[in-house]
Amino acid sequence: MTSPRDIMERSGKAFLSDLCRVGLGTPAGDWFRRYWLAVGVAGELRDIPRAVRVLGEELVLFRDDRRRIGLLGLHCPHRGSSLEYGDIENGGIRCPYHGWLFDVSGQCLEQPAEPEGSIFCRKVKHLSYPVAELGGLIFAYMGPDQESPPPLPQYKALVDPNGQRSLEATRQYDYNWFNFIENGADPAHFSILHRADPNDGTWRSWFFNFKDIPPFDAVETSYGMKVISRKPGPTADTEYVDEKSFALPSILQIGDTEFTHFEKSKEALAAGSHNAHFMFVTPSDDDHFTLFTVNHYTGPDPEFFQKLEPSRRIAPKLQKKEYDQRRYSPFRGSVRSEDIMSQSTQGTIAERKEQLGTSDKGVILLRKIILGAIETMQEGEIPKGVPLREESAKVIDIDSFTGIRAKGVF
Numbered sequence: 001m002t003s004p005r006d007i008m009e010r011s012g013k014a015f016l017s018d019l020c021r022v023g024l025g026t027p028a029g030d031w032f033r034r035y036w037l038a039v040g041v042a043g044e045l046r047d048i049p050r051a052v053r054v055l056g057e058e059l060v061l062f063r064d065d066r067r068r069i070g071l072l073g074l075h076c077p078h079r080g081s082s083l084e085y086g087d088i089e090n091g092g093i094r095c096p097y098h099g100w101l102f103d104v105s106g107q108c109l110e111q112p113a114e115p116e117g118s119i120f121c122r123k124v125k126h127l128s129y130p131v132a133e134l135g136g137l138i139f140a141y142m143g144p145d146q147e148s149p150p151p152l153p154q155y156k157a158l159v160d161p162n163g164q165r166s167l168e169a170t171r172q173y174d175y176n177w178f179n180f181i182e183n184g185a186d187p188a189h190f191s192i193l194h195r196a197d198p199n200d201g202t203w204r205s206w207f208f209n210f211k212d213i214p215p216f217d218a219v220e221t222s223y224g225m226k227v228i229s230r231k232p233g234p235t236a237d238t239e240y241v242d243e244k245s246f247a248l249p250s251i252l253q254i255g256d257t258e259f260t261h262f263e264k265s266k267e268a269l270a271a272g273s274h275n276a277h278f279m280f281v282t283p284s285d286d287d288h289f290t291l292f293t294v295n296h297y298t299g300p301d302p303e304f305f306q307k308l309e310p311s312r313r314i315a316p317k318l319q320k321k322e323y324d325q326r327r328y329s330p331f332r333g334s335v336r337s338e339d340i341m342s343q344s345t346q347g348t349i350a351e352r353k354e355q356l357g358t359s360d361k362g363v364i365l366l367r368k369i370i371l372g373a374i375e376t377m378q379e380g381e382i383p384k385g386v387p388l389r390e391e392s393a394k395v396i397d398i399d400s401f402t403g404i405r406a407k408g409v410f
């Protein structure tokens with residue numbers, strides 16, 4: 001029998017199994033390098049350099065004494081010491097070993113142990129990548145067009161002067177990036193893996209109910225795709241809707257945190273959600289990724305984030321049985337630990353044997369969109385999700401609606 005996976009594996013130049021490898025020279029690695037990727041949080045970057053691993057490359061992120069941000073190769077080009085321990089001074093970062101000083105462009109400015117009058121330092125240019133700050137996140141471009149990178153996408157959640165923004169602490173995960181991203185196109189798992197007490201009176205347990213799983217559609221959008229789950233609304237011409245979006249290359253947006261975290265009833269959905277919850281996923285290497293989370297709230301409550309904070313606290317876990325040897329046990333009770341258990345035990349897309357069903361249609365579309373974008377890049381064109389230069393000011397709205405609306409809207 002031919003599975004959708006077999007069909008996809010035979011089409012195009014990139015294979016599904018390529019998606020989990022992100023090193024330079026691999027299909028997905030080269031594709032990722034066409035986009036600006038989140039690599040840090042501006043507020044976390046103070047006067048101490050930070051080692052960061054991005055797409056398998058060891059780098060150091062720092063803010064110089066003029067507040068410029070730099071992203072350089074981690075290892076000093078002299079004899080390799082880590083610039084993570086460098087000193088921020090004199091307009092750059094100074095290697096602690098022999099004092100070579102580099103500015104944010106990677107240019108070597110000083111070599112204290114070289115003879116007076118030496119011009120050797122002028123010839124040393126360390127690896128550096130362009131960086132830009134947007135809405136509190138630091139993005140880097142590691143692609144081929146270093147002199148003139150594509151425009152940094154103006155994501156609405158990061159540039160909107162209205163509403164409030166909050167960045168959550170950066171999180172590291174120890175499995176492949178694609179497992180996490182695919183989960184965003186798989187709404188069926190919400191009703192099963194994350195199911196709550198079906199009688200708790202909340203919207204969430206009513207909508208994502210194990211016994212009555214909402215049907216969903218997977219649709220392509222200008223930025224990527226979204227999955228739209230629906231249940232009949234309070235009147236014949238309306239429906240309850242929950243959307244989750246994916247934007248290329250690796251951004252997820254879910255709009256229902258306002259309802260899932262505050263345990264609101266389904267009637268509360270009439271007002272719709274006002275909080276957009278963005279997850280920028282940056283592969284650190286083939287086996288790890290970093291998650292940068294931004295919330296953008298446009299509702300009326302001036303203390304929304306203060307209230308959201310305690311609601312996020314993970315409920316105390318059930319006691320682990322003393323004979324329970326399982327690494328992720330106990331995982332139930334927190335969406336986060338439920339996801340980590342499921343996604344980190346799947347194996348990479350290259351290792352897995354799968355049998356996809358109808359409810360995997362979101363995952364199938366997601367794979368097709370990413371493989372299509374990689375193919376576009378391989379053909380020398382600009383892949384989807386990279387703004388054209390003439391569209392550099394265009395605001396990109398990665399929408400995902402949660403609430404009640406007219407029936408059948410896509």
Ligand code: FES
Binds near residue numbers: 078097
């Ligand atoms: S190793 Fe960095 S200056 Fe020598």
Ligand SMILES: [Fe+2]
Binds near residue numbers: 183189194335
């Ligand atoms: Fe999940």
